[in-house]
Structure formats: structure tokens, C-alpha cells
Amino acid sequence: MAGAGISTPSGIPDFRSPGSGLYSNLEQYNIPYPEAIFELMYFFVNPKPFFTLAKELYPGNYRPNYAHYFLRLLHDKGLLLRLYTQNIDGLERVAGIPPDKLVEAHGTFATATCTVCRRKFPGEDFRGDVMADKVPHCPVCTGVIKPDIVFFGEELPQRFFLHVTDFPMADLLFIIGTSLEVEPFASLAGAVRSSVPRVLINRDLVGPFAWQQRYNDVAQLGDVVSGVEKLVELLDWNEEMQTLIQKEKEKVGRGSEPCFPPSVSLFLVLGLFRGEQVHACWG
Numbered sequence: 212m213a214g215a216g217i218s219t220p221s222g223i224p225d226f227r228s229p230g231s232g233l234y235s236n237l238e239q240y241n242i243p244y245p246e247a248i249f250e251l252m253y254f255f256v257n258p259k260p261f262f263t264l265a266k267e268l269y270p271g272n273y274r275p276n277y278a279h280y281f282l283r284l285l286h287d288k289g290l291l292l293r294l295y296t297q298n299i300d301g302l303e304r305v306a307g308i309p310p311d312k313l314v315e316a317h318g319t320f321a322t323a324t325c326t327v328c329r330r331k332f333p334g335e336d337f338r339g340d341v342m343a344d345k346v347p348h349c350p351v352c353t354g355v356i357k358p359d360i361v362f363f364g365e366e367l368p369q370r371f372f373l374h375v376t377d378f379p380m381a382d383l384l385f386i387i388g389t390s391l392e393v394e395p396f397a398s399l400a401g402a403v404r405s406s407v408p409r410v411l412i413n414r415d416l417v418g419p420f421a422w423q424q425r426y427n428d429v430a431q432l433g434d435v436v437s438g439v440e441k442l443v444e445l446l447d448w449n450e451e452m453q454t455l456i457q458k459e460k461e462k463v464g465r466g467s468e469p470c471f472p473p474s475v476s477l478f479l480v481l482g483l484f485r486g487e488q489v490h491a492c493w494g
């Protein structure tokens with residue numbers, strides 16, 4: 212499970228970090244309250260603030276960081292059942308995690324829908340308008356086109372409901388860079404069996420890690436990249452991570468967008484990780 216905190220090392224602000232989070236820096240958009248920027252009723256009245264923000268967040272301006280590539284390495288090793296992300300920056304796809312392994316629970320810029328005639332379009336068709344500070348309009352009915360980002364009150368994508376089978380099957384759950392403030396995504400943290408270890412890698416304790424820990428929860432608090440680096444060290448995956456990151460960087464260097472796409476006993480390593488961490492944060 213990933214949130215905006217996994218992308219802050221890539222230069223994208225998260226939402227709720229005091230001072231630096233997006234919701235603390237929306238004065239320029241002149242909106243009544245922070246979440247209005249993701250509310251349909253406000254969007255229909257004034258889509259401009261959302262598109263001004265979209266210009267900042269539009270995929271293509273940022274690169275994945277170490278934490279994204281760790282999730283990609285889990286996939287490469289056949290250990291990633293599915294990545295549920297709240298992020299709309301698309302960096303999981305850029306890191307090479309294939310779409311079938313991804314659930315973009317709060318939508319994506321990859322596609323867009325006309326708010327009047329409901330026609331679907333590739334998101335790329337409107338990048339130009341957004342970058343030119345223009346509100347994109349439907350070529351058929353002239354209605355406003357909205358990227359398929361899930362606004363507050365909107366249905367989550369159908370793929371989100373894969374959780375019904377995924378979470379009971381999981382034998383380890385990572386929760387990385389999220390405040391676990393937004394439902395129904397946040398409740399997924401409680402959807403794994405009680406015997407399944409949950410590993411939080413986050414600046415602070417959040418959600419059930421703050422108020423209802425399980426005996427086998429592990430929290431690696433602090434910066435997300437340092438936390439993931441510590442785990443990679445314990446797993447002895449440093450070399451594979453460096454090789455992967457180098458390979459992906461060379462792909463970008465060649466101008467092409469990176470194309471998308473053994474068994475270590477994570478439990479044993481987790482035991483080491485837990486011993487070192489549980490004492491530190493709950494000792």
C-alpha cells in the first residue's frame with residue numbers, strides 16, 4: 212500500500228505534511244478549503260484550480276526514486292502480489308511495475324473522461340492544453356474533460372475491488388508513505404490475516420500502527436528511502452537494486468520512457484528487522 216510519502220523524495224509534495232504538504236500550499240488557487248481542489252461540485256463551478264495543480268503533478272516531470280524501484284524489484288523477484296497506490300503521479304508505472312500488478316486506487320492521468328458526454332480519451336491528448344494553462348474541452352460536445360483522477364465522493368476504479376481476493380492471500384503487507392487518512396483505502400491495512408506481518412515505512416506512526424498495533428506489526432519510522440535502504444541491506448539486495456536503477460536510468464538516458472515492464476525468506480529477515488525496530492519505536 213503506497214501513498215504520497217513514497218513520491219516526496221522524487222520532488223512531489225505530499226498532501227498533509229505540515230508546511231510542505233499540498234494542502235498547506237493552496238492559497239495561490241484561491242479555493243474555499245484544501246480538499247475542494249479534488250471535489251466534483253467545485254470542479255464543475257471552477258475547474259481552473261485543479262488544472263493549475265494538474266500542471267504541477269502531470270506525469271513526465273518527475274522520476275521514480277529508490278523506494279519505487281524497491282517495489283519494482285519485489286515484482287521482478289515474483290514477490291509482488293499487487294501494489295495498491297493512492298498516488299496519481301504514475302511513478303509506479305515509470306518504475307516498470309506492469310499495469311496488471313497495479314491498482315491506482317485514486318485514479319490516473321493516463322486516461323480522461325468528458326464530464327458531459329462521458330467519452331473516454333487518452334490522457335496524453337490533453338497534456339498540451341494543461342501545460343498551456345488551458346482547461347481541456349471535449350472535441351465532440353465541448354464539455355470539460357477531466358483526467359480519471361478519483362475526486363472525493365466519486366466511485367473508486369473497479370480494479371480497487373481486487374482487494375477482496377488479494378489481501379486475504381497476502382503473506383506480508385508493506386505500507387509505505389501514507390497517513391492512512393482516506394477511506395476506503397486506509398481500511399485495507401486491516402484486511403490482511405492477523406498472522407500476516409504488516410511493515411510500516413513512514414515518517415510517523417499512522418492508522419492502526421498508532422492506535423491498534425498487532426503483535427507482529429513492524430514500524431520503520433523516518434525517511435522512506437533510508438527505511439527501504441535498511442531493508443534492502445538486510446535482504447542483501449543492494450547489488451540487484453543498483454543494477455536495476457542503473458538499467459532504468461540508461462533507458463531514460465536513451466530518451467525512451469522506461470518500458471514497463473529467488474526466494475529470500477522475508478520472514479527471517481523481518482525477524483531481524485522487527486527485533487531492531489519494534490524495540491526502537493515501542494521500547
Ligand code: APR
Pocket residue numbers: 213214215216217219220225226227228232297298317388389390391392393412413414415417433434435436
Ligand atoms: N519519508 C517518510 N515518510 C514521508 C515522507 C518521506 N520522505 N514524505 C511524507 N511522508 C509521510 C507523511 O509524514 C505522511 O504520514 O507520508 C504520509 C503522507 O500522507 P498524506 O500527505 O496524507 O498522503 P496520502 O496518505 O497519500 O493521502 C491520501 O488523500 O487527499 C487525498 O487523494 C489524496 O491520495 C491522497 C489521499
Ligand code: ZN
Pocket residue numbers: 325326327328329330349350351352353354
Ligand atoms: Zn463530450
